[in-house]
Amino acid sequence: MCEVKVITGTSAAAEAAKLADVDVIAAYPITPQTTCVEKLAEFVANGELDAEYIKVESEHSAMSACIGAAATGARTFTATASQGLALMHEMLFIASGMRLPIVMMVANRALSAPINIWNDQQDSIAERDSGWIQIYVEDNQETLDSIIQAYKIAENEDVLLPVMVCLDGFILTHTVEPVTIPKAERVRDFLGVYEPKHAYLDPDRPITQGPVGVPDCYMETRKQVEEAMERAKKVIKEVNEEFSERFKRKYGNGLVEAYNLDKADTVLVAMGSVCGTIKYVIDELKKEGKEVGLLRIRTFRPFPKEDIKEFLKDANNIAVLDKNISLGFNKGALGIEMASILKNKKVCNYIVGLGGRDITIDNIKSIINHVEKAEDDETVWVGLKE
Amino acid sequence: MQFPREELFAPGHRGCAGCGAAIVARLLLKAAGKDTIISNATGCLEVMTTPYPETAWRVPWIHTAFENAAATASGVEAAIKALKRKRGKYKDKKINVIAIGGDGGTADIGFQSLSGAMERGHDMLYIMYDNEAYMNTGIQRSSSTPFMAATTTSPAGSKIRGEDRPKKDVAMIMAAHGIPYVATACISYPEDFMRKVKKALSIEGPKFIQVLQPCTTGWGYPPEKTIEIGRLAVETGIFPLYEIENGEFRITYKPAKRKPVKEYLKMQKRYRHLTDEDIERIQKYIDEKCKLLGL
Amino acid sequence: MVTIAAIIYEPGSSIKNKTGTWRTFRPILDTNKCVKCENCYIFCPEGAIQEDENGNFKIDYDYCKGCLICMNECPVNAITKVREEK
Amino acid sequence: MIEIRFHGRGGQGAVTAAQILAKAAFYDGKFCQAFPFFGVERRGAPVMAFTRIDDKKITLRCQIYNPDYVVVQDSSLLESVNVVDGLKKDGAVIINTVKDDLNLGFKTYTIDATGIALDVLGVPIVNTAMVGAFAGVTKLVTIESVKKAILETFKGKLGEKNAKAAEVAYNEMLKKYG
Numbered sequence: 001m002c003e004v005k006v007i008t009g010t011s012a013a014a015e016a017a018k019l020a021d022v023d024v025i026a027a028y029p030i031t032p033q034t035t036c037v038e039k040l041a042e043f044v045a046n047g048e049l050d051a052e053y054i055k056v057e058s059e060h061s062a063m064s065a066c067i068g069a070a071a072t073g074a075r076t077f078t079a080t081a082s083q084g085l086a087l088m089h090e091m092l093f094i095a096s097g098m099r100l101p102i103v104m105m106v107a108n109r110a111l112s113a114p115i116n117i118w119n120d121q122q123d124s125i126a127e128r129d130s131g132w133i134q135i136y137v138e139d140n141q142e143t144l145d146s147i148i149q150a151y152k153i154a155e156n157e158d159v160l161l162p163v164m165v166c167l168d169g170f171i172l173t174h175t176v177e178p179v180t181i182p183k184a185e186r187v188r189d190f191l192g193v194y195e196p197k198h199a200y201l202d203p204d205r206p207i208t209q210g211p212v213g214v215p216d217c218y219m220e221t222r223k224q225v226e227e228a229m230e231r232a233k234k235v236i237k238e239v240n241e242e243f244s245e246r247f248k249r250k251y252g253n254g255l256v257e258a259y260n261l262d263k264a265d266t267v268l269v270a271m272g273s274v275c276g277t278i279k280y281v282i283d284e285l286k287k288e289g290k291e292v293g294l295l296r297i298r299t300f301r302p303f304p305k306e307d308i309k310e311f312l313k314d315a316n317n318i319a320v321l322d323k324n325i326s327l328g329f330n331k332g333a334l335g336i337e338m339a340s341i342l343k344n345k346k347v348c349n350y351i352v353g354l355g356g357r358d359i360t361i362d363n364i365k366s367i368i369n370h371v372e373k374a375e376d377d378e379t380v381w382v383g384l385k386e
Numbered sequence: 387m388q389f390p391r392e393e394l395f396a397p398g399h400r401g402c403a404g405c406g407a408a409i410v411a412r413l414l415l416k417a418a419g420k421d422t423i424i425s426n427a428t429g430c431l432e433v434m435t436t437p438y439p440e441t442a443w444r445v446p447w448i449h450t451a452f453e454n455a456a457a458t459a460s461g462v463e464a465a466i467k468a469l470k471r472k473r474g475k476y477k478d479k480k481i482n483v484i485a486i487g488g489d490g491g492t493a494d495i496g497f498q499s500l501s502g503a504m505e506r507g508h509d510m511l512y513i514m515y516d517n518e519a520y521m522n523t524g525i526q527r528s529s530s531t532p533f534m535a536a537t538t539t540s541p542a543g544s545k546i547r548g549e550d551r552p553k554k555d556v557a558m559i560m561a562a563h564g565i566p567y568v569a570t571a572c573i574s575y576p577e578d579f580m581r582k583v584k585k586a587l588s589i590e591g592p593k594f595i596q597v598l599q600p601c602t603t604g605w606g607y608p609p610e611k612t613i614e615i616g617r618l619a620v621e622t623g624i625f626p627l628y629e630i631e632n633g634e635f636r637i638t639y640k641p642a643k644r645k646p647v648k649e650y651l652k653m654q655k656r657y658r659h660l661t662d663e664d665i666e667r668i669q670k671y672i673d674e675k676c677k678l679l680g681l
Numbered sequence: 682m683v684t685i686a687a688i689i690y691e692p693g694s695s696i697k698n699k700t701g702t703w704r705t706f707r708p709i710l711d712t713n714k715c716v717k718c719e720n721c722y723i724f725c726p727e728g729a730i731q732e733d734e735n736g737n738f739k740i741d742y743d744y745c746k747g748c749l750i751c752m753n754e755c756p757v758n759a760i761t762k763v764r765e766e767k
Numbered sequence: 768m769i770e771i772r773f774h775g776r777g778g779q780g781a782v783t784a785a786q787i788l789a790k791a792a793f794y795d796g797k798f799c800q801a802f803p804f805f806g807v808e809r810r811g812a813p814v815m816a817f818t819r820i821d822d823k824k825i826t827l828r829c830q831i832y833n834p835d836y837v838v839v840q841d842s843s844l845l846e847s848v849n850v851v852d853g854l855k856k857d858g859a860v861i862i863n864t865v866k867d868d869l870n871l872g873f874k875t876y877t878i879d880a881t882g883i884a885l886d887v888l889g890v891p892i893v894n895t896a897m898v899g900a901f902a903g904v905t906k907l908v909t910i911e912s913v914k915k916a917i918l919e920t921f922k923g924k925l926g927e928k929n930a931k932a933a934e935v936a937y938n939e940m941l942k943k944y945g
Contacts, residue, residue: 006789023469208689
């Protein structure tokens, strides 16, 4: 029997890392990630999790240590947010370039300045080109499930890429809600033991990892990561399927989740916890006889182009919500990418929830009203004060 | 036979003729043996030994970035512990985890990562191969560049006479971390260096060795003089050889009579702007330092 | 084909790179004068001086870059140099 | 869906109270959510925490603007905080006070939770008593579930004392308001 606990998103993440029986954790505290690494420290201190916990002196070293450990063949976990993720920036590219299946929880938080500890998704969006798979979750259950899935995806021979599981700071990290915690044996059975074949530091098989990538080979290594990203789409879908068979929970097709799309001419596209609020509004409007749909993007990387095109083929008013802004372009990252693949459709972009600005039911309704009346692609900053 | 014959550092690397860093690597591996994992910081040694698809290393080796050889090694060490305990890997083998970085990667950009790794008590040896400037990028000053040495970013001009700050004492800072073993060494004294490596590896916990390694290109001398110049650095007292074991300081090589620093300085282009007065100043500075150490 | 993450699986594969073509001077070792002090052996940055089957030190010119540390460090002048003529 | 807002001071356990209430609802077979007001308040400053309870899965993620209930852990907050802000017309306030004649413009239930806490716990920490009082007034959660949630939150003796405080407050509210 599984157990249901009323816990925070960070606790759910820590439970997931424990269930994955990680070997090495290297982490540095930062709001709103801290409660995750505190929980893990507790697990290790109590002997509930047999892992080496490296209390590093910075996020840069957290990722460096995870890379060292993963390159030695250990299953590794870390967690960070915001400035911490930005400090890791350099090492993120190295983790993916070295093809190491590290899994990281990112508690999404705004970037300074001004310093702001609250939620938006600018931190992880800024790392979109780093070669990491990015999963954006909607609730605490999905946090736990996605971290378990992340190991299965990352360690797949066809993928071998690190995964960040992004959950909205405070909105999920500090909110308690019921989370079903599967039995450890069943997770062990699902994941299997990580046995790296490409990367291992072992005196019996001396290899050189992280050499100088001369111009003769560098481009090929980049292409290989791109190809792995492409293969990851299939793997993410399969893992989502297999997970649902074993644990009876499913997240769309793994890449995207469609909600009330069938009859909807107006569709909102978004990532993360705001999708829950959108679902609530959609249900309310349905009672009034109005049909609005949601396409939740679960994996921003790899970007599910094909699925998005297919799911949105009949929609005419597309409202893309972004909790980030590409300064100098006046659009969010998702807005830019959606527009680039939906060339003949009206795609309006809504900048929402920056730095913890609450996204209310009225905000969602105003977006729906706006996109239905808009004549052309527009960008709107929602909820700005005078 | 004085020295072990096994060559774990292969020829064919791209180091300059007379490269001191290559000598560090070769001696280090001879002392450490094959059950060793190397975490190498970005720098000359990393670049010259691993242009894909060639590697000079016959032991497992990893490079990730410039400032984090110690943090990367922390992860390697932790992984070995976890995998030994949880999955019976590496059997009963004792594996030496050795991080190696140049003076820039150690004393400057990698300083925080090094301090963290030493403070956390990882069972690892950190080797700082000290050539007293950023050689890989073309001889820019580091905090380990000595007083008055000219580099491309501390040039000898009409107003400023080369590097205006004394050399940062990294070994003593490491000793202040309270780690069980700290030593200085020089490639011109291979028995001494190798003995220190072996001793360090026999001790559990964090260890640090700073090894001076003259650089023909950066210091400006003919390649055949690499060993001779290193010897003079020690004989003049400019680079004293010592070890600090569990807090106990011991000079490991005491010159019978210290040679004048002039003999050392005169051989190198980086000091050719020095006047007799400048040399006198350096001599005084070194005399004071040696007095403190009992040299 | 480039390996995954450009990992190099062959230890010491740098031996394919014959660095001996860089020399200006060629060190010549006179085994009759050699006292086997091992200075040249241990100081060679290339490891290009090794013992042959008779226990004599021998310079491997495939890798010797001609730095002449060996000549400089030989206590009995058993190593001399000649101009490389190619 | 029922939405509850807790008012307290930093360090008084308002967040824990909101979480205990959520857990209690969960043990009663309902869906729940609890979260703090995401601020930077330190000890002593006014803080808020929220609970949502529903019969179906809660997906709503915005903050609570129009609560059904307001729980005030410290009546001195009335001086600095408009505790009834946004409270639904037919909503109610449950407040820790020794006064009986508070006029807040809404249905108001009073309890001397500080007295109960001092009696039972020996310290003026009222959060668990207030959850018990809430259960007594609203019957939205059973006292059994509240006690279970408290025992899960605080281990050992501390848990038992806090469960007791909740029960005393619960019974007092039953007696007082039926």
